[in-house]
Amino acid sequence: MKIQLWREMLDPYDLAVKELITKFEHLKYEHKARGLYCPIEDVTGRVKSVSSILDKLKKKNLELEQMEQELDDLAGIRIICQFVEDIEKVVSIIRSRTDMTVRQEKDYITNEKTSGYRSYHIIVDYQVQTLNGPKTLKVEIQIRTMGMNFWSTIEHSLQYKYKQNIPEHIREKLSNAADAIEVLDREMSEVRNEIMDAQNARQIQSNI
Amino acid sequence: MKIQLWREMLDPYDLAVKELITKFEHLKYEHKARGLYCPIEDVTGRVKSVSSILDKLKKKNLELEQMEQELDDLAGIRIICQFVEDIEKVVSIIRSRTDMTVRQEKDYITNEKTSGYRSYHIIVDYQVQTLNGPKTLKVEIQIRTMGMNFWSTIEHSLQYKYKQNIPEHIREKLSNAADAIEVLDREMSEVRNEIMDAQNARQIQSNI
């Protein structure tokens, strides 16, 4: 496929990512402006790179034409939360929005992947306007704590290096790290109410 | 009204402006990426300031509660075009979008205001998601050439200084300027086809 055609195919996904970042950033701002604790700490997004798309198609034994149908994460949004409890809050906000429709939810927190990967994924349908009229496309929203995010960044790099064959001593380090992060997230949850009160108090103060 | 309440009232308008700028900027990008001439040269937006809102309510003899109902330009988008002919292209793009609904169109180009003001205004209904759920609000989209924009920037400042009483010698200069701009826009229109071809050729070239 020519670079020009890739571009035309991926442009609407790029627009979806930009619109959704704008929307979730505003949600943060709106909480802050009203002195409310915000379950969203950070929002990022990306369109999948052409080389990653080609890798995934090959791995799944798919044709180029099946790309938009079969790949759920051409457009990806990542929402980082301070606490595990914030994740379900974000999920319920997404379910209640009328500008996107939930297609599928994957709870890799309750059902941790064997690799140790933990995150909550929601695939939504989202409509953008293009030069050829409206187009509805899929966007994958990943919701996770800072700890889960740290772990998966590292694991993703190692997966990339070793493909399926991460050496045992490294796998063990990763597993230890995952345990340390679970302890951390649990300790943090236990002081969460205290912290939420504290943060609200600060925001109200700084709005005065 | 307390500053906190103004903020809560105006926040959704702020979000609408941000989303629409993102969308119209992408439209520019999309034309460019495909080597097509884009009728949009520049996009800006703003939420009306509290002091301007108060002035307008007073002038129109309205209560605070009537603000959202009666003022069409709490959220404003301005689209600048290179040529007069581009304006109708932008208008027809807006009419065909499914993420906004045209409420009203005001053609101050065919029907120039007595002040000399020329622009095409479209009031649309646009929906945003807030902490309290979806909200549909009005946005005023102004479409004009660079020349029309230059003139109205100047005139707006003078209106502000002199209220309704701009001195005769200044009114005359403004009128001369408006005439010069019309000549300019007309001359430019006559070479428009040549220029469009030239700009398309450049964009295709730079995409290679």
Place this chain on the structure above:
Amino acid sequence: MKIQLWREMLDPYDLAVKELITKFEHLKYEHKARGLYCPIEDVTGRVKSVSSILDKLKKKNLELEQMEQELDDLAGIRIICQFVEDIEKVVSIIRSRTDMTVRQEKDYITNEKTSGYRSYHIIVDYQVQTLNGPKTLKVEIQIRTMGMNFWSTIEHSLQYKYKQNIPEHIREKLSNAADAIEVLDREMSEVRNEIMDAQNARQIQSNI
């Protein structure tokens, strides 16, 4: 030259453009925050595209290695002013800064090019920090009114299309347009003091 090498060569120019836009934008903000009229209406910037660089080298009969030495506009900043009088204000601001050194000034307003092109150009030395340490490079700053900018945008497209051979009937239209713009800029200058007072009054008002 490989794309990777182009990138490494042009990256410092990209950084210079980003830094200078940040700095000139702040200057606008600083004027506004103090209720002062700002001689800068708009700031944009760009790094010259690889295809434009190659064209220019060919036209000037230069080698690739001479590029940084011989081309003054690898990094370009454009400052748009409301009034002709603002241009000299911007020039004197640039001359007085200690974070850049003026190498050369070209006054194409007093000495209009035969094509009708009018603008004030300043070439400055500007230092950025790179992975390999500090690097001083040249940046071309173009200062012009909105009218001059409009004209040169059009002329640039036509130059591109026709190379040196713009047809006579188009050359004439361009010349008429240049005249209309000079009339416009002159009329505007004559009401400049009134307008500056008006804009200051508005800014002070909206800062309260």
Place this chain on the structure above:
Amino acid sequence: MKIQLWREMLDPYDLAVKELITKFEHLKYEHKARGLYCPIEDVTGRVKSVSSILDKLKKKNLELEQMEQELDDLAGIRIICQFVEDIEKVVSIIRSRTDMTVRQEKDYITNEKTSGYRSYHIIVDYQVQTLNGPKTLKVEIQIRTMGMNFWSTIEHSLQYKYKQNIPEHIREKLSNAADAIEVLDREMSEVRNEIMDAQNARQIQSNI
């Protein structure tokens, strides 16, 4: 002090923060573009809020006039690293730059605060251009891992709520969290070389 005066005093700090974010972001980009591992994961910055400034002056028993002299963190930059080892790399980059001068370094990693706070602080002198000419001001650059950042975000909120008197059961949770983070950072360091290789390989790949 009037809001207008606060603004004029803090504006140069705001410019410094914007310039430094632009510069450190470019450093990330430059590493990525050359397929090099970047010791910087994320950069943020802020100007201290007026209410925080007043609190700190009161706590330190200082007058308003001493603010710029005595407070080192009116402008603050925060650099987040993936690994503990990256911190010293960032420190040595900062020391070698010619656009800032190190005034002071505080190593709260080797010398953890009694609260458990860990971070590396560098105070630099940095010059910006203002309406009144050049001005040299202090900027505090904090360098820390993602784990250290997580902990200090939480601790800062609790400090704010309880002032000096954090209850014992919460202090204990914080201490457990700090321990979990140290374990995590240590485990990660042990696979760092593997990960750096992996990330370099990916970047080179995606640049092709």
